[in-house]
Amino acid sequence: MCVGLAAERTDLVSRESSKRYQEYCCVATCFSLMVYDVTNLLLLIRWELMPSVMLSIECCQRNREKNVKPPECPCGQRRENQVGAGKGGPSACPPLLLTNSYPVAGAITADFLSGLAHWGADTWGSVDLPIVGKAFIRTFREHHIDPTAITRHDFIETNGDNCLMTILPLLSTAYKLHTQTHEALEQLFVWECFVVCVSILLTFTNQIHKWSHIYFGLPRWVTLLQEWHIILPRRDHRIHHISPHDTYFCITTGWLNYPLEKIGFWRRLENLIQAVTGEKPRSDDMKWAQKIK
Ligand SMILES: [Zn+2]
Ligand SMILES: [Zn+2]
Secondary structure, three states: OHHHHHHHHHHHHHHHHHHHHHHHHHHHHHHHHHHHHHHHHHHHOOHHHHHHHHHHHHHHHHHHHHOOOHHHOOOHHHHOOOOOOOOOHHHHOOOHHHHHOHHHHHHHHHHHHHHHHHHHHHHOOOOOOOOHHHHHHHHHHHHHHOOOHHHHOOHHHHHHHHHHHHHHHHHHHHHHHHHOOHHHHHHHHHHHHHHHHHHHHHHOHHHHHHHOOOOOOOOHHHHHHHHOOOOOOHHHHHHHOOOOOOOOOOOOOOOOHHHHHHOOHHHHHHHHHHHHHOOOOOHHHHHHHHHHO
16 A cells, blocks of 8 residues: 555656656747747848838838829838838738737737637636646646635646747747848738747746736736736636636736636637537536535
8 A cells, every 4th residue: 555655746846847848848849939039030020121111011001091002102112122021112011900910919819729628628628638737727626725825836847838839830930030131020020029039928828827826026017018908818817716716717908807717708609519519617616616515
């Protein structure tokens, strides 16, 4: 009996240390890729042309509003020389929104993806499912039982799993930055910036989520970001932690929580899935909560 317990304990310790090693590797790889991607994307920007970029974008927008034909647009010449501008002058100018707002589009996309993953793990499946049950669903179910446990995790444990997820998109951008020509990269610039923005925000999602559970001792700049609603505010995430945990799933910026709740997005999606599969949302979550009590 004692030998069995000792073997089980050794097995648990070795699994924990290999998980810790994997988390270290993921964090180191992910942050190296982030630095490489961001540095190279910043180097692609021709900063000396920035004032004329702003001017030409404004000019293009004004001409578009006035319905001026492309050959008459005075900023056409200049735009051909900008990063992210298509060939052929103003007719190929990307809309102002697309040119300037990839950080905002990236933040909205990352917020939606965080909500979708969180909703999926909270609502469907069981902790007994092979691989995903233990590795993914269980942590979400346990978080509802003990929401402050996350605040006791160190940086590596908090961010290791998210780093594992974002290595692939960051690696794909790094590969393109390393292998593509300068001209090809100029065409890809806006898209790659978007991918890197989404990846960085998803990498930090669990860190942001952890901050939303800490009420004392946070650095001032974090509380300011929360108060200005640039990242998930504590008051918003509290709404999700009210049983039965069926709303406010987005945990990156939290920008989509209110509009998605207003249109009943998650409820409609759950009704649709229930109608198609017959599965009841959160049935395993209820059982799990009762088992723990
Ligand atoms: Zn949850
Ligand atoms: Zn939480």
